[in-house]
Amino acid sequence: MTGPLLSVRDVSLSFKGIKALTALSFDVAEGEICSLIGPNGAGKSSLLNVLNGVYRADAGEIVFAGERFDRPTPIEAARRGIGRTFQNNALFKRLTVLDNVLAGLSRTARAGLFDHVFRTGRARREAAAFRDLAETAIAFVDLQGHRDALVGQLPYGVQKRVELARALVSEPRLLLLDEPMAGMNHDEKAEIARLIVDVNAELGTTVVLIEHDIGVVMGLSDHVVVLDYGRKVGDGRPEDVRENPDVVAAYLGTRH
Numbered sequence: 001m002t003g004p005l006l007s008v009r010d011v012s013l014s015f016k017g018i019k020a021l022t023a024l025s026f027d028v029a030e031g032e033i034c035s036l037i038g039p040n041g042a043g044k045s046s047l048l049n050v051l052n053g054v055y056r057a058d059a060g061e062i063v064f065a066g067e068r069f070d071r072p073t074p075i076e077a078a079r080r081g082i083g084r085t086f087q088n089n090a091l092f093k094r095l096t097v098l099d100n101v102l103a104g105l106s107r108t109a110r111a112g113l114f115d116h117v118f119r120t121g122r123a124r125r126e127a128a129a130f131r132d133l134a135e136t137a138i139a140f141v142d143l144q145g146h147r148d149a150l151v152g153q154l155p156y157g158v159q160k161r162v163e164l165a166r167a168l169v170s171e172p173r174l175l176l177l178d179e180p181m182a183g184m185n186h187d188e189k190a191e192i193a194r195l196i197v198d199v200n201a202e203l204g205t206t207v208v209l210i211e212h213d214i215g216v217v218m219g220l221s222d223h224v225v226v227l228d229y230g231r232k233v234g235d236g237r238p239e240d241v242r243e244n245p246d247v248v249a250a251y252l253g254t255r256h
């Protein structure tokens with residue numbers, strides 16, 4: 001494939017008159033770690049929600065892996081290879097780690113209700129393949145020791161790793177992470193940052209993440225896109241973006 005893996009072109013989104021995104025355009029190259037930064041309410045989560053089909057943009061287009069992708073549903077986005085974690089983790093607290101990770105495959109399942117009720121060969125083969133994928137994802141985030149634990153009984157930092165495994169299990173080509181380090185202490189953040197680098201380097205997954213900790217962003221990212229009031233105010237390498245006066249203004253609050 002030539003060209004970027006993801007192209008966001010002139011995307012706008014509003015909620016009853018509130019402009020969450022205004023004519024936003026940027027590209028993400030295959031294999032990079034791209035961070036979205038900006039003050040609260042800048043439109044970062046809204047953008048992720050557009051990219052994986054939770055929200056529908058009012059205008060503009062999205063091109064993913066060379067195909068236009070303007071009004072996807074979340075299921076279609078997952079099938080095309082876009083995985084996602086959420087700001088407030090959406091895990092099933094009363095299920096085990098393994099079952100939560102398996103839930104990440106429900107959108108890619110091909111065997112239907114008939115296959116499962118009658119335990120057809122197709123259903124059995126799919127269940128075995130899914131189990132292998134789940135075990136691999138659990139091992140990748142180093143959670144084998146917690147495989148059968150109930151998620152609600154695990155510390156928050158471990159739950160965030162479960163969420164990452166659930167997003168990874170479908171082997172996404174693009175992984176969208178909404179504040180994967182929110183609420184973590186320094187050591188927990190460093191651990192998640194290392195995992196994100198491993199996912200990117202070892203699995204070749206392109207990553208777009210939202211993060212508020214500028215130190216983490218600068219150390220982790222190949223590319224940074226800065227939003228402010230739904231508009232792009234910076235786009236480039238971390239060291240370039242840091243010097244950009246509009247970015248400094250957005251962060252120091254001189255325009256707020």
Ligand SMILES: Nc1ncnc2c1ncn2[C@@H]1O[C@H](COP(=O)(O)OP(=O)(O)OP(=O)(O)O)[C@@H](O)[C@H]1O
Nearest residue numbers: 015018019020038039040041042043044045046047
């Ligand atoms: N479902 C919604 N209904 C109404 N307004 C919304 C909705 N989602 C987002 N908004 C508004 O859109 C704007 C952008 O919000 P968004 O959550 O995307 O920002 P953000 O950059 O992710 O913020 P934060 O860093 O606080 O998570 C805000 O003004 C917000 O209030």
